[in-house]
Amino acid sequence: MTAGPVGVAVIGAGAISEAYLRNLRTFPDVRVLGVADLDEERAHVKARMHRVPLSGDVDAILGVPEVEIVVNLTIPAAHAAVAMAALRAGKHVYGEKPLTLDPGEGEKLLAEAATRGLRLGNAPDTFLGAGLQSARRAIVSGLIGTPVAATAVMQSPGPESWHPNPEWLYQGGAGPLYDMGPYYLTALVAALGPLSKVAASARQARPHRVIGSGPRGGTSFAVEVPTHVMALLDFVGGAAASATFSFDSPAYTASVEIIGTDGTLSLPDPNTFGGPLRVRGNRDGGWRELPVEGTTVGRGIGVLDMARALRAGVPHRASGILALHVLETMASIIGSARHAEFRHLRTTVPAPEPLPAGWDPHEATLG
Secondary structure (H helix, E strand, O other): OOOOOEEEEEEOOOHHHHHHHHHHOOOOOEEEEEEEOOOHHHHHHHHHHOOOOEEEOHHHHHOOOOOOEEEEOOOHHHHHHHHHHHHHOOOEEEEOOOOOOOHHHHHHHHHHHHHHOOOEEEOOOHHHOHHHHHHHHHHHOOOOOOEEEEEEEEEOOOHHHOOOOOHHHHOOOOHHHHHHHHHHHHHHHHHHOOEEEEEEEEEOOOOEEEOOOOOOOOOEEEOOOOOEEEEEEEEOOOOEEEEEEEOOOOOOEEEEEEEEOOEEEEEOOOOOOOOOEEEEEOOOOOOEEEOOOOOOOOOOHHHHHHHHHHHHOOOOOOEHHHHHHHHHHHHHHHHHHHHOOOEEOOOOOOOOOOOOOOOOOOOOOOO
């Protein structure tokens, strides 16, 4: 078995690559070897900024033998093609969410990875952060009794007010459900286990949006997806949840509550890695804050967990099958909203194992 830090390369030098590169370079168990992008100059600039030795096009980076894991940060429409190319080049792949645009493409990636003996991982990795890991431990400890229900709400005005190029966030594979839903749905699956069926309703507030900032401010663009999605979720273990994902609210709301037989747990924003985490027992007069323990480093801890698991020969937590289950859930929500019917899920996944106590991204464990 190969020893030592795991070689990693990033494909896609867009905005999200900044957080990944900044964090990955601080982990002694990975070595960031390259950055690739369709715009090679953008890849060169990003590599220079983060002192990454190699940069160029995708083929050049995939040809580097020392690269073991490719971190796929391309736009959603390119996720499947780039991931498949990396797998066929013999690389393990960790991708940004969603896994692909549709479950069928995701299944092909999982099959390809299995055939080649390679790993497939996927964001979000926020459920590995201190806040949601502490919530998981609280549930397992019996703090709120048996979980019976949950509510999840993400509402915002939409990203066009601050994003200089927001059009893709209103196209297929995005919108509030596909853009933000993975954080909330992954947090719920990590806490409550896999889903069995869903039902939903969806609306689109207006057919066009206007870019609110940057050099293209004032430009109008078409909206292709629902911008307000409401879902009912049934879990295999017996719990149920309601979830709302919206780009139509003037105020930002990020809320997840898990209701148990003995109390309610209020989780942190699932798009973050820290707290606060609060609990209110059935006989309590108010909320009390719980300690939050674990890492709050941010984007990239899923890649690190995958690298460590690769060396140890154990499963990684932000897995391809978890991402596929969440993707099928989202596709089923859209299908249910379109056809006004419950949709049963075909995929399933065990709740990911919690991180061990003392898991430290900045501690060298691989020699």
